[in-house]
Amino acid sequence: MIRTCTVRLVCLALLAGGLLRVDLMAMEPAPATTLRFKDLAALKAKAADFDRRLGLLQQELEALKPRFEAFVAKIKEQTAALQAIATTPEGLSADIRARAERIRNGDEAAQTAALQGWQDLGQEGLVLAARTAEFTPHQAVRQAVLRQALELGEPGYGVIGLCYERLPVTDRTWLVETMTVEPTPDTLLAFLAMAKEAAPPVRQALIRASDTLGQAPLFVAALAHKADPAALDDLIPDLTELQGEDGLLLLYAVAAKGESQQRLAAAQAAAKRGEAGLVVLAGAFAAPVPAVRTEVVRALNAIGGTLAQEIIGRALQDPDEVLRAAAQEGLTPPPPALPAPAAE
Numbered sequence: 001m002i003r004t005c006t007v008r009l010v011c012l013a014l015l016a017g018g019l020l021r022v023d024l025m026a027m028e029p030a031p032a033t034t035l036r037f038k039d040l041a042a043l044k045a046k047a048a049d050f051d052r053r054l055g056l057l058q059q060e061l062e063a064l065k066p067r068f069e070a071f072v073a074k075i076k077e078q079t080a081a082l083q084a085i086a087t088t089p090e091g092l093s094a095d096i097r098a099r100a101e102r103i104r105n106g107d108e109a110a111q112t113a114a115l116q117g118w119q120d121l122g123q124e125g126l127v128l129a130a131r132t133a134e135f136t137p138h139q140a141v142r143q144a145v146l147r148q149a150l151e152l153g154e155p156g157y158g159v160i161g162l163c164y165e166r167l168p169v170t171d172r173t174w175l176v177e178t179m180t181v182e183p184t185p186d187t188l189l190a191f192l193a194m195a196k197e198a199a200p201p202v203r204q205a206l207i208r209a210s211d212t213l214g215q216a217p218l219f220v221a222a223l224a225h226k227a228d229p230a231a232l233d234d235l236i237p238d239l240t241e242l243q244g245e246d247g248l249l250l251l252y253a254v255a256a257k258g259e260s261q262q263r264l265a266a267a268q269a270a271a272k273r274g275e276a277g278l279v280v281l282a283g284a285f286a287a288p289v290p291a292v293r294t295e296v297v298r299a300l301n302a303i304g305g306t307l308a309q310e311i312i313g314r315a316l317q318d319p320d321e322v323l324r325a326a327a328q329e330g331l332t333p334p335p336p337a338l339p340a341p342a343a344e
Helices: 005-019 040-059 061-086 094-105 108-114 122-135 139-152 154-166 169-181 187-195 200-212 216-224 231-239 244-257 260-271 274-285 290-303 306-316 321-330
Strands: none
Touching: 040 244, 040 274, 040 306, 061 122, 061 154, 061 187, 094 108, 094 122, 108 139, 122 139, 122 154, 139 154, 139 169, 169 187, 169 200, 187 200, 187 216, 200 216, 200 231, 216 231, 216 244, 231 244, 231 260, 244 260, 244 274, 260 274, 260 290, 274 290, 274 306, 290 306, 290 321, 306 321
């Protein structure tokens, strides 16, 4: 995980930039990047532009906090209210208790029938639906409740909040995909809440969904800012799937400001982006770390082209002898990976 205050601010600022655009639900996914750089000056100009964008996003951080915190507080309040009702079943109406009994002892068809019209039963109906989604073994029943909760809009948030922790990963990814089909102004806020401690398949579904909505940097930044030190390391491979300048911007932030291993991973990812990846390598090139310089030169060599060769030439003339040697090493193919030890 990036440990410096600067990079934490960058991640949070990226988050802010995305949330401040939350109402732009009609945004299209970023097109595949076809950046071409006429010369080294053009490459440096794009790197400077990325630095400028990151700086502007930092300034928007404070504007983000109240909005997201208000959304989370609202969900917690709704969930707590439903939880209070659920933990005092003796106060439930006779109709709800009868429906709950049929759900408890019934098969998929019986549970579906017992849930009929739950949306019109007030708070008790919300509790009935949430508890059913929480404990039923039938995926079709769970997903029907989740879909109907989404159709309710804001009143349905508490239903999802109450049952979410017990939902299987497959249902969580399904929920993300379903919410992406008809996004609302709250969809991105909900995705951010779901991103906390998300399992890898859910995290990847969120990234795909955010890319569909044209908001990928928002989710990557949110996930990177988790307390888990390995969070960003786990995310870097996913960045190779993000097209357009948003993906490049995130890779650039890692390459320019990450720890050494993260810079290495960003350089490797940049090599897969072709000439557009040169701007990421420009960020990593500034790191006075031999292993990073080796990987940057290796990536430049893989990308090829006149500009890449010019940068390699500069690396080979670096006044720092250690960095010159590291650059030379980057022109040598890496040794083949050792075979895995045979099982005993």
